[in-house]
Amino acid sequence: MAGLRDIKRRIVSVKSTRQITKAMKMVAAAKLRKAQEAVAASRPYAAKMAEVIGALGAVSQEASHPLLLKREEKNILILVFSSDKGLCGAFNANVFKAVHNLIRENEGKGVYVSVIGKKGRDFWKRRNVIMEKAYVDYTRDINYQFAQKIAKEVIETFSLEKVDKIFMVYNKFRSAAVQDPTAVQLLPVEAAGGKKEDATDGDILFEPSMQAVLSAIVEKYVEVQIFQALIESWASENGSKLVAMDNATRNAGDMITALTLQYNRARQAAITKELIEIVSGADALKS
């Protein structure tokens, strides 16, 4: 029976797909745990950094730094955090949607994008924007050095006045099931000035000088923000992948159930048909 064999073949194929998605789900779960730990471990540093920048902003209003200066916005750069691999649900689509919104808000200005991740590169290559830089195959080296490299290039682009404002768009990690596409301004650095009690005692000592401290810290701050975005995005990617693969596994299971039912019905129909043929054959002989 050809129909029967076709169904059987489909069952086997769906089963092997299910096995793959199940394995991918497990891998995503393991990576997610690692990424979550990395996010948790880096938050104290990032929080402290933001606090320090806030305190500095409060006492150093007059001490300017090139990276703090606002300029007339002619061109903007958007740093897009996407993934290298697909099969992670709406992860990339969400980021791209947020980027589109950002571009719409900045209509009339020149838009550059720098993307991190293959998926982003492939997507934005075909869009009406200028691709500044693309960092691909980064998943293996998600570490601070990588963030430093990006930061260095971004700061250079900004310092050369090629762009006047830089945004980052990435998936902020809430939980495995929930990620918020977030857009934040990276440069010029917005020192959340005038914050709480730190502002009152303006007699902080600096060594070697306020200017030196400020310039060292501001650059560091950019690095830290990029690093933070990078690992948040990585955690989100795996969370998104976990959910997507879980759904896929479940769907494959449903499909197998339906196909098995269909298979059994077809087999039963075939048996019935054969029986009828035998019986009618016997009847024909008898008469």
Next chain:
Amino acid sequence: METQTLQLDILTPEKRVVSAAVKFVAAPGTEGEFGVLPGHTDFFALLKSGEVVFEDAAGSHHVAVSWGYAHVRAEAVSILVENAEKAEEIDVERAKKNMEHWEQAYAGVTSEDPNFEIFRAKIERAKARIETAQRVARR
């Protein structure tokens, strides 16, 4: 009001290395080493590669740090650095090998080379790690 202990945090982007209540902290500032006792005035300092020493109830501890900065307040010290390793955790052999490697690279470039400063920083960092580990081991 003077507090008796300082809250010391040594943080790197990748993890929290130390979080402890301490009596005394010494850190390698770019302008020279400085010590901090509870009640210190507000103070920002850039750090160079070297050794942070702190004393808590259990005795003194050494941590090798690389470039970063310290934020000192009356009751707390936050040290934010790129790398920090407790003396007990340093792999001296590896650090030595590392240092040799970078010294060779350093010898091959002139001061105009963009990598010049990077190599020197790498050597300094390796040196700081070795010295920190050896000082602790000697005791």
